[in-house]
Amino acid sequence: MRFSGGSASASEYDVIVVGLGHAGCEAALAAARLGRRTLGLTINMENIAHMPCNPSIGGPAKANLVREVDALGGEMGRNADATYVQIRMLNTQKGPAVRALRAQSDKRRYHARMKTVLENTPNLDIQQGIVTGLVLQGQRVCGVRMWTGEEIRGRAVVLTTGTYLRSLVHVGSTQVVSGPQAQITSGQLSEELKAMGLSLQRFKTGTPPRVAKDSLDFSKMAIQPGENVHTGFSFFSARRVPADRQLPCWLTYTNERVHELIAENFDRAPVYSGDIQGVGPRYCPSIEVKVHDFPDKPAHQLFVEPEGWESGEMYLAGLSTSLPADVQRRMVAMIRGLEHAFITRLGYAIEYDALDPLQLWPSLAVKGWEGLFAAGQINGTSGYEEAAAQGLLAGINAARYVQGLAPVILGRDRAYIGVLIDDLVTRGTREPYRMLTSRAEYRLLLRQDNADVRLWDVAREVGLLPPERLRMVEAKLEGERALRRALARGRLGNTPFVARWLAERGSAPVRDGMSLEELLRRPEIRIDEVLALAAAEQLMDQDWREPLRRGCRRWEPLAAQQVLENVEQEVKYAGYIARQQAAVERFRRLEDRRIPEGLDYAAIPGLSNEGREKLQRVRPVSVGQAARISGVSPADVSIVLLHLDRMSRARGRGEGTGEGEGRG
Amino acid sequence: MAVGEDVDTIVAVATPPGIGGIAVVRLSGPEAFSVVSQVVQGRRGPLVRRRRGWEVHLGRAVDGQGQVIDEVIVTWMPAPFSYTREDVAEISCHGGMAAVQRVLSECLRRGARLAEPGEFTRRAFVNGRIDLAQAEAVLSVVEARSDAGLRMAVQQMDGALSRAVKAMRRDLLGVVSEIEATVDFPDEDIPVRPVEQVQAVVADARQQVEALLATAPAGRAFHEGVTTAIVGRPNAGKSSLLNALVQQERAIVTEVPGTTRDVVEEWANLDGVPVRLWDTAGIRRPADRLEQAGVERARAALQAADLLLLVVDGSQPLSQEDWQIRDMVAAHAAILVLNKADLGQVLTGEELQRFWGDKPRVRVSAKTGLGMDNLRRAVVEQSVGPAQGRLGAVVVINARHEHLLRRAAEALAAAEKTLADGMPMDLASGDLRLAVSALGEIVGESVGEELLDEIFGRFCIGK
The missing domain is CATH 3.30.1360.120 (Probable tRNA modification gtpase trme; domain 1)
Known part of the structure; x- marks a missing residue:
């Protein structure tokens, strides 16, 4: 929706977002929904929120990102819920920290719905065009220059260019200067960023071939059906597709003949021929790299995944490749079930430019340039969810920058988004960065089930959640407290009914009375069973759903379900959670020691050379962040602490809290 | 730290x-x-x-x-x-x-x-x-x-400790990377060892860590010294023995029983092991109040010492006092020193066996130096183990290491409990990582990227 009625080029936007992929969409929506006049620019309007690689969203750690985006008022969760063709809950046999939703998405519908949302958002214009440069005034970015020579003024610019910077596509020895899926690329912007003194690195990623659905023999593959999952990605969406109406995925395997063929053609693979200089992600190796690095493995899994309800194409997950076309065709035909497969699109590798993320503040603002932000693949990450998470924060912080507000920065103890951004801006990355649960120190606290209540205070401060939803989260918090109280108070007597009830579930008898909470701690007892028992025996003195009925109204059943899930985890794993909370307290001590922005490390005696150089480069905002920089030793950190102490003593009182906030 | x-x-x-x-x-x-x-x-x-x-x-x-x-x-x-x-x-x-x-x-x-x-x-x-x-x-x-010889011994032991710790750390990191790989890549066909095997690795590591911790007292001997109290009845030659061990005149040596009224302390360097020697007042019925105080301190010293040297006059038959003192020291690590060997030996083997059993004993003459080398060797062996294995032995000699090992042991015990309780393995993973990182601090290796290197190096992961 245009804010100015006609062409906006004459007036000034508050925020301009360059690129409307998963990062750009969140950034543009966040800025516009926060009341900033926002422009979203894309090379192709038909590729808004496009999924150029796998047709899925979520999975371990990634689902947590999506839930956090949702909790803070982003769009990804709802868009995914509205357009999935299959959904599953992964890791259900594992601990609560690592359970994760994953959906197969309908690519076209995902794009179409997101485009509609953008089009219907007040304060937001979206426009097709290629950005070739930035409009600069001194060290301030104040707009973008289009390929047509037009200049569009904006007070803040968010770069979400994905893989489009100087991208180069490889299929065998064939190289095409192109964006993903034969899109136009933008090389000039890359040069301009270099001219601004920013350092770029070259990354590589890739995608497998797509095949025509009607050319496959599914009878030779194992079916992977969807599941009846009672939750969605969004805490606020109720669409559920029953398992029998979801689309299945299919499992097949490569074999030794395929591997022999690939090995014979290593010299024609761009990753080994020297054609590709970019660094690829280790967790997403191409099939040639898998065969090369794991020669003893006789077969590799291959998931055949639908690209949408109406799409006639299937995605071959596990077969990412940039081998020459003839090898791709022969290889596919050697795979069980794919003997007659018709390749509709070849697999390819793509190289692209990315910023070294050490050049970013934790707010995702670019150091040294006022009004410039970056999010998504340009920051060295890979993955739709990682992009969306950064886009949301960059959009929020660009809007806050325009408003003169302090940026929102999430700690590693608060959110996967915090872990993601902290890793990027503190440690940098030398390969496309993917979120993993093992990167989070406090993953039991950063569960997908508690994202909204966990981030409630941040959401309230940011102001992206519509009031109705914020009220729902508040009601949930109240409901949780009420339920915890009721569980702690309700006592189980040793009645014959209870004895029988426990025996039926193979659970030990009660000796001298036991609280409902203690009962719930037993691994074999679920929360719904406890509540049913409590109702039958009238053991709960309080109606924990009352706050939900008051605060959520039509969302009440959904909210109740979420409260149950969260409380169940909190009770069952209370000991583990308490220990992580204790660890967080220790972590916070150094995190809360802020470092003033202009601290001159050259003037601090006693630092190691490497430590000094790294500190100067990263310019950490807290002592905690400083301690995480590789090359900064514990001794260096002690010296910094000492120096800060002296400074604050020299100044008299106060510790300078707040001075070290990352730039907005 | x-x-x-x-x-x-x-x-x-x-x-x-x-x-x-x-x-x-x-x-x-x-x-x-x-x-x-x-x-x-x-x-x-x-x-x-x-x-x-x-x-x-x-x-x-x-x-x-x-x-x-x-x-x-x-x-x-x-x-x-x-x-x-x-x-x-x-x-x-x-x-x-x-x-x-x-x-x-x-x-x-x-x-x-x-x-x-x-x-x-x-x-x-x-x-x-x-x-x-x-x-x-x-x-x-x-x-x-600390003298050069001591520093060298310390370095060698550090080397042995590092090797032991690194091996353990590698095993644990292997387990953690397996757990983490299956958690982050649930659809991949990653070979997972059964929980019993994971439990075995963890239990083994914990036992090793505890065995290392058990060497801490011996290690402490290197850096704080072995406190060795010399006890015995008056005039058995305790002060002369102290002087002979430190090879200088220090304690007052007289023929009057009960001369040493306080606890005299000296340091000696025995084969690179710093030994803190306490000469105690002769234990007997005190003649005056001043001596009384000395006797009590001797008893206190006896309680606090790591090792006791019970000195008897070998040239004379065992007295009732000797027997009483023997009973007092029975529960302690102690060496029997048969002094005054230069004056001839009156005690038979059978008597000695009854008096001291098979516990270590040495015949010396503090006056002539006869047998003193044997005594030095015996003191070192009793406090830090036999010389043979010592240079290559794994001993925890540093308080920081001890502290980190203790943390590793706690984390491993917690992981063991989680696994024994039938909890999902990823809940044990956090404690295992704590253990890996505590062990890593000993050898200067940090987790983080290394875990990912291990995951991606070992398992074929990704679509």
Whole structure:
């Protein structure tokens, strides 16, 4: 929706977002929904929120990102819920920290719905065009220059260019200067960023071939059906597709003949021929790299995944490749079930430019340039969810920058988004960065089930959640407290009914009375069973759903379900959670020691050379962040602490809290 | 010490070893006051801090059974008005080295950790109390105190410890990477070992860590010295033996029984092991009150020492006093020293067997030096193990290492419990990573990227 009625080029936007992929969409929506006049620019309007690689969203750690985006008022969760063709809950046999939703998405519908949302958002214009440069005034970015020579003024610019910077596509020895899926690329912007003194690195990623659905023999593959999952990605969406109406995925395997063929053609693979200089992600190796690095493995899994309800194409997950076309065709035909497969699109590798993320503040603002932000693949990450998470924060912080507000920065103890951004801006990355649960120190606290209540205070401060939803989260918090109280108070007597009830579930008898909470701690007892028992025996003195009925109204059943899930985890794993909370307290001590922005490390005696150089480069905002920089030793950190102490003593009182906030 | 971990409370004897009138036990860290108030009782009940600044209290140090160790003076120096800028407490003891040693062990038992050499100074530096140059000067003195041979032994043992720790760490990292790989890539066909095997690896690591921890006392011998008390009836030649061991005239040696009224302390370097020798007053029925005090200190020394040398006059038949003292030392690590070998041996093998059994015994003449080498060897063997294996042996000799190993052992025990409770493996993974990182701190390796390297190096992952 245009804010100015006609062409906006004459007036000034508050925020301009360059690129409307998963990062750009969140950034543009966040800025516009926060009341900033926002422009979203894309090379192709038909590729808004496009999924150029796998047709899925979520999975371990990634689902947590999506839930956090949702909790803070982003769009990804709802868009995914509205357009999935299959959904599953992964890791259900594992601990609560690592359970994760994953959906197969309908690519076209995902794009179409997101485009509609953008089009219907007040304060937001979206426009097709290629950005070739930035409009600069001194060290301030104040707009973008289009390929047509037009200049569009904006007070803040968010770069979400994905893989489009100087991208180069490889299929065998064939190289095409192109964006993903034969899109136009933008090389000039890359040069301009270099001219601004920013350092770029070259990354590589890739995608497998797509095949025509009607050319496959599914009878030779194992079916992977969807599941009846009672939750969605969004805490606020109720669409559920029953398992029998979801689309299945299919499992097949490569074999030794395929591997022999690939090995014979290593010299024609761009990753080994020297054609590709970019660094690829280790967790997403191409099939040639898998065969090369794991020669003893006789077969590799291959998931055949639908690209949408109406799409006639299937995605071959596990077969990412940039081998020459003839090898791709022969290889596919050697795979069980794919003997007659018709390749509709070849697999390819793509190289692209990315910023070294050490050049970013934790707010995702670019150091040294006022009004410039970056999010998504340009920051060295890979993955739709990682992009969306950064886009949301960059959009929020660009809007806050325009408003003169302090940026929102999430700690590693608060959110996967915090872990993601902290890793990027503190440690940098030398390969496309993917979120993993093992990167989070406090993953039991950063569960997908508690994202909204966990981030409630941040959401309230940011102001992206519509009031109705914020009220729902508040009601949930109240409901949780009420339920915890009721569980702690309700006592189980040793009645014959209870004895029988426990025996039926193979659970030990009660000796001298036991609280409902203690009962719930037993691994074999679920929360719904406890509540049913409590109702039958009238053991709960309080109606924990009352706050939900008051605060959520039509969302009440959904909210109740979420409260149950969260409380169940909190009770069952209370000991583990308490220990992580204790660890967080220790972590916070150094995190809360802020470092003033202009601290001159050259003037601090006693630092190691490497430590000094790294500190100067990263310019950490807290002592905690400083301690995480590789090359900064514990001794260096002690010296910094000492120096800060002296400074604050020299100044008299106060510790300078707040001075070290990352730039907005 | 890694930044970010809890700052612990350290303790050490702050006064130089010797027979000064007063010895000071110093504590620094957040728990300094609470540890001291558990060890020292005021005259009218527990010690209470009244003001925010410095304070001095008279009190009595007591052991775990409530037995009084010594009358002491406690000085409180709250942060930042102290040498380290942390809360510092000092306990001044009067009762000689034996009392100091017992006060120190009480502080350790109440949760303080033995300070590494120079650690008070390092903290003073880190907390801005002194500058780098001052700190370096102090630390260089601290390091120069241990002799070259000792340093070499320490380095060799560090090497052996590193190898042991690295191997353990590798095994655990292997388990963690497996768990993490299956968690982050649930659809991949990653080979997972059954929980029993994981349990076995964890249990094995915990046992190894505990075995290492069990060597800590021997390791401590290297860095604090082995406290060896010389006991025996009057005129058995205890002071002469002390002199012979330190090879200089120190204690007063006379023919009058009961001359040594206090506990005399000396240091000797035996094969690179620093040995703190205590010569105690001859234990017998005291003739006067002054001697009485000496005898009591001898008994206290006996309790606090790591090793006892029971000296008997081998040229004379065993007296009733000898038998009484033998009964007193029966529960301790002790060596029987048959002194005055130059005057001939009257004790038969059968008598000795009845008196001392198969426990170690050495015949010496403190006067001529006969058998003294054997005695030195025996003392070293008793305190740090046989010389043969020692150079290659894995011994924990550093308080920081001990602390980290203890943390690893706790984390491993927690992981074992999680697995035994049938909890999902990823819940144990956090504790296993804590153990890996504690072990890593010993050898200077950090987790983080390394875990991912391991995951992606071992498992074929990704679509």
